[in-house]
Amino acid sequence: QNLDINTFYQQLIYLSKVITGDEELDELIKFKIQKSLVNIVDFSKKMLKGKKGLMRNNMLSKVIDYSSRVVIISSPKMKLGTIGVPWSTLLVLYEPLFFFQLKKDTETYSAIKEFLKKNEEEELDLRDINNFAKDLNKNQDAIPLEFKNKVIKVLEKAIEGGSVIIKRDPVVGLKSWFSATPVILHSGRVAELSTLDLSPMGGDCDGDAILIAPLFSKEAKEEANNRLNPNKAKAKWLNPANYGGSVNYEIN
Secondary structure, three states, X not given: OHHHHHHHHHHHHHHHHOOOOOHHHHHHHHXXXXXXXXXXHHHHHHHHOOOOOHHHHHHOOOOOOOOEEEEEEEOOOXXXXXEEEEHHHHHHHOHHHHHHHHXXXXXXXXXXXXXXXXXXOOOOOHHHHHHHHHHHHHOHHHOOHHHHHHHHXXXXXXXOOOEEEEEEOOOOOHHHEEEEEEEEEOOOOOEEEOHHHHOOOXXXXXXXXXXXXXXXXXXXXXXXXXXXOOOOOHHHHHOHHHHOOOOXXXXX
16 A cells, blocks of 8 residues: 555656646646546545544554453353453463463473474564464364463463453443453353343343453552452442342342
8 A cells, every 4th residue: 555655656746847848748747647646635535434544443443452352151150250261362361471470381381382383492472472372262172181271270370369351332331340350261262250240231141242351550450359349349239220220139
């Protein structure tokens, strides 16, 4: 695309320099100049409009690093204030912390290098971990069970003491957001939420998708837990107005 717009401008500059002063010849050159200007305007319009245009794709886009959208289901096994997340999804969410813990586990580090077909002298970086996580999100069965268990063991250390923010669209109020402690699911591709947590956010198990974003700083986790986690922010969950008055339960 850059080559196209450069070509139009080069043509415009060239035509502007070859104006001769001959009235008949210059009329033809002016026509070509006008055509070049129209091409530039048309090209600019295409760059601006649409979902992939400059405005909506870049200036108005909402991108959150280390986040994922997953389908949510209800599970009586999940405790209040926790969320079960597939292990491959947690790899994406906690890439930096997983990489930090991975460096301490030489056996798993070497196994991932071998999986990514890296030379012995090559060192892994965050880009490699990103590619590794993407591959596993496409196919969780791409690695043997023993290798998978080693990865999950490192992941357990990475998410220790972790907290995530969960958002369900459309956001209609405080009930659309809450904080939870992530729990690793060893299989599946959907997230699991306590039945009691699902109702306040308006979930009805018909394919609802949520955004999950991890919190990394101590301050962010403390604030989210104190204000949005049902185990600590009891006022939100005990107020029937926050979920339409249709569900009532108490936290002991």
